Amino acid sequence: MRLSALQKGLWGLAVIAIVGFVWLQITIRGEQQTEEHAFRANFELTDHKGMVQTDEDFIGRWMLVFFGFANCPDVCPTTLAEVAAVMDALGSQAAQVQPLFISIDPERDTPKELAEFIPHFDAGIIGLTGTADQIKRTSMTFRVYYEKIEEAASPDGYTMGHSSQLFLFDPQGGYVRAWTYGTPAEEIFSDLKMRMSL
Template identity: 40%
Template sequence: MRPRIVALVAGGAFALAATLTAFTMLVGSWAPQNGVRTTGVAAVGGPFTLTDETGRQVTEAELLGRPSVIFFGFTYCPDVCPTTLYEMSNLMERLGPKADRMNWVFVSVDWERDGPEEMRAYLQAFDERIRGFTGTKEQIDAITSAYKVFYERVPTGEGEGDYTINHTASVFLMDGKGGFVGTLGYGEDADTMLAKLERLAAGG
């Protein structure tokens, strides 16, 4: 497997922290009322066309009918992405059969380096039920715009074409109709995240 970039540049790390703070303020905490999440923010989610880790085209229609847990990142990510995917894998194990009632998706924002083959190899380290979606720059820009996801490429100075990517680190929770219901925050308490996922699974 290709070597991974081992550190984020200082300016990039600051930008990521600022983005996470802003996103947390935008989304707010999980506080369902009569089973409905109300935020007062613009709709999150929408149509997309991407390619999964097998090379097959997928759209938003494939996720409907079951709740979805969606995380945006990239395979060269040195810390946030592998940490989040390991946490997701552990939560899936704790959920037991409930985890089978949901879609688990990792969307790469690295349209240049992450194709189906790279996604398939990378996801072997995590729960096998996590699917990997990727696409062209235009396709990634479309889905990140729909989900209000921030991402930006940051040159590392290690050579021509070398870069890392700052990106939103929250995990998106969507209901079976494709409606946004909340997030899992990076570094959030595992029991709190589990409780959110149990409510998501119960809500359908």
């Protein structure tokens, strides 16, 4: 059966309407997700030098925040190396940015352990840890996932599964965005540099 010009036109309009509806739904969902992720940094943890630090200590500086653990074999060191590259690229503007590494493995990641781990990356990164309860509260604030996973080949017989995004907070402590694992340092740097210049 051949379609008349009118039928073809109506089918074309229907396709356009469907595409438009799908696009609208994606846009609305994206805006809702942005609103859902809008939050403020909020924590009270102990740094790798044994000093208690809160989010208020970093007001006035941008914060790059990553959750991980010192025994992580790949994701954490890779991300921290990217953060170090970003800090290096910032040059004199690096003083306006504070990178933070928050441990999700308080059982092993004591301040002493972090003091041995963090300097490998330089870049002024501050390692933060705390009690199991403090880490749980902090992870809920930042909406990150983590769990202990038994693994005989890992130190102490376990590893940690966890969210792997890198968060950015503005100088007032408000959430700006997050980059997924594997985002190149160049892309993070360009985005951050642009936001810092606004």
